[in-house]
Amino acid sequence: MPELPEVQTIVNTLRPRILGRRIESVNLLRPDMLMPAGFDLANHLSHRKIADVSRRGKRIVFTLDSQNCFYIHLGMTGRLTVEPTQAELLKHTHLVLQFHNFHIRLRDPRRFGGIFWLGKQSPDEGIGPEPLTIQPVQLAARLARISRAIKNALLDQRLIAGLGNIYVDESLFAAGVHPLRAANKLSNEEIRRLTRAIKLTLRQAIRHRGSTLRDYVDAEGGAGAFQKLHRVYDRAGEPCQVCQSSIKRIVLASRSTCFCPQCQPSRP
Numbered sequence: 001m002p003e004l005p006e007v008q009t010i011v012n013t014l015r016p017r018i019l020g021r022r023i024e025s026v027n028l029l030r031p032d033m034l035m036p037a038g039f040d041l042a043n044h045l046s047h048r049k050i051a052d053v054s055r056r057g058k059r060i061v062f063t064l065d066s067q068n069c070f071y072i073h074l075g076m077t078g079r080l081t082v083e084p085t086q087a088e089l090l091k092h093t094h095l096v097l098q099f100h101n102f103h104i105r106l107r108d109p110r111r112f113g114g115i116f117w118l119g120k121q122s123p124d125e126g127i128g129p130e131p132l133t134i135q136p137v138q139l140a141a142r143l144a145r146i147s148r149a150i151k152n153a154l155l156d157q158r159l160i161a162g163l164g165n166i167y168v169d170e171s172l173f174a175a176g177v178h179p180l181r182a183a184n185k186l187s188n189e190e191i192r193r194l195t196r197a198i199k200l201t202l203r204q205a206i207r208h209r210g211s212t213l214r215d216y217v218d219a220e221g222g223a224g225a226f227q228k229l230h231r232v233y234d235r236a237g238e239p240c241q242v243c244q245s246s247i248k249r250i251v252l253a254s255r256s257t258c259f260c261p262q263c264q265p266s267r268p
């Protein structure tokens, strides 16, 4: 699933192509991908220019010259790419935005994503602060009421927006925090380390254009390279790069979690 670094890379590759460009027409092939249901998207998008495209959490937010906004969420398998107008329309393409001489297409075989019309509403609705700018004291306050495992807490988009399985596992490893530790039992020092680890991990992943495991590509169709630098994610049974212990894999809330039992002790 695309997480913050992948979504940021898509935004970065999309921006120079569409900023200031006019949407000529809209083809919504799967109306059930649109929220609110039955909304006349084509009417509100056609002949509008793109004033901005940005990221909020895992949301790709489009601002039109009418100042109305909508966002696209890529779910598990979504791709948002720039395509030549004449390129064959592949199966599972749900939305086509026609620009003067190219298309933006949303393709999502598993359809966990969607297109969300916001109008003048804020794209912040329902999600927590950005991990790239969050301060340790802010994170501490949000974790204080949560007795769940820190891994699950960080996956909760209402608590902090943009992290998923890959970057939570990598950040917890970098911070030396065991994924099963209760979120409200972390010390201030551990929260400081964790905040720093999250920011460093995400910045490094953005520099490497995200992680491509299966589906993810940027708006130009390019793959990411950060998967080569994963230290625990999807590395169960391999030696830890720091201490040589075998990386462990457990299942937590039906998600796979990888960590080093030596570098991430289960007790503080």
Ligand SMILES: [Zn+2]
Pocket: 240, 241, 242, 243, 244, 245, 260, 261, 262, 263, 264
């Ligand atoms: Zn280790």
